[in-house]
Amino acid sequence: MKNKILKRLLFIILLLLAVLICLPVLFLIVGSFMGTDELNIYLGPVLGKSSGFASWPLLPTYPTFKAYVQLLLDSPEFFVMFWNSIKITGLIILGQLLAGVPAAWGFAKLKVWHGRLLFNIYIVLMLMPFQVTMLSNYLTLNMIGLMNTQWAVILPAAFSTFPVFIMYHFFRSIPDAIIESAELDGAGRMQIFLHIGIPLGSSGIVSAMVLSFLDAWNLIEQPLTFLKDMTKWPLSLYLPNITMDNAALAFVASVVTLIPSFLVFLAGQNYLEQGIAASAVKE
């Protein structure tokens, strides 16, 4: 009896928390449908246009698509940056798949030369903030002649050790027995990897890729440092460049930038949870 009431209470508290947490998204969506005039009414105080405090309605009083039209039909920069982001993110994920998946498998299930040590180095490298290697990255890329090309952003990220870390844990949890029986049946390394490792480890791979997508879609420091040409910039740098004057545009840009992240996130959510779960549990 007491338990039931407690559970109900808990549910309400957690629900409230969930709503609070999602509030910012709702805020953005509502704002994106507002015209500049209405935005000035509510956000005037923040924009320095009126006194008092900012307020916000539940729904816009005068909903309009104007900002959307302006962004999607009238701003070529937006589109250029959008496709830049798609290209950059896509190539990063591809690179991580090609290099990272075999590496994670190797570390997890095979006897790599000095595997333990190398993997530990991977973990350390994974934790280094960008600023630590920023300079040398710059010089290396300059030397190779990749400076101011998008490859300067793509290649270092494609070889990130983070996905290897995530996928490693998932591959570890694949029972050795399956692999051993495959070996007994005469399967070679490659076959085991392709026909057992990848299928069984697919949640880990997908979850790593979802996380990588979210990361790549939001890259800021690297493009800012390595790309001088604004036409090569990804979408993640579009928003910071909008000043508060153009608030309407900022809202719409936020929502539009958010959508691909959200879609990927929704699609991969199940895998994401499974993948995260694998790294959390001791085998």
Place this chain on the structure above:
Amino acid sequence: MEHKLKNRAQLKDTAFIIPSLLGVSIFVLIPFIDVIRRSFMNAAASGFVFLQNYITIFQNQAFLLAMKNTLRFMGICIPILLAFSLLIAVFLNAGVRGAKTLKSAYLVPMAIPVASAVLIWRILFHENGFLSGFMHMIGLQGQDWMNTKYVFWILVFSYIWKNLGYNIVLWMAGLTAIPDTLYEAARADGANNFQCFVYITMPNLLPTLYTTAVLAFLNSFKVFREAYLVAGDYPHESMYMLQHLFNNWFRELSLDKMSAAAVVTALMIMALILVLQKVWDRED
């Protein structure tokens, strides 16, 4: 003959990591080694100054401030995040209604672009923003939160908001892996909820704790993006972190100091990992 076979097998095994290792070496490892080299040289990298740079940075006000702030930030936000997310995970695991939907809701902030989040914080924490308005309503003074020492807490808040869902999922995964039989046996022996938590749940969550801690640590560095977008190169004192310092040194080409500081940071991170690994004996 057998010796040769073992070598060949290992060669084939190692082949799996070669592409990754190659890329990592070129784009991550070698730049890092170069940084180590530069930490012993002067700014133009034309002559060796040995340990001079290291001595300099430890006397540098900016470095000490940044170090203090970064450590303070991590020391505060990581435990809060881990504890809070664990609490919620335990509740969700206890069979609250709609746990799956709630989980998804908590994960939403992860999908929001950094710049959008910053936009929201700007409006929320502006002098005339929502928070100030709220304070005004309940009779308190509003202020320009972003430019005071409160900005530190805004960052903490932003960090927790963003990473809560992810950590909840991690904890729940660890929790569901604990066999129910353990709890049943304990209850049969008369243990109450609290005792169950302390003596069964927590010990079994240690491996999860390792992973969550590492990832929380990794994500705490990313807070720099929010900080930079909010306040630029020279934010309020309480928010000035290592990355700000590196960024500024990079811009003014103080490469010698930057390299030394980078090496120190890297060593600290390495030490942390080794300690974590040892303490939780994740030797597998």
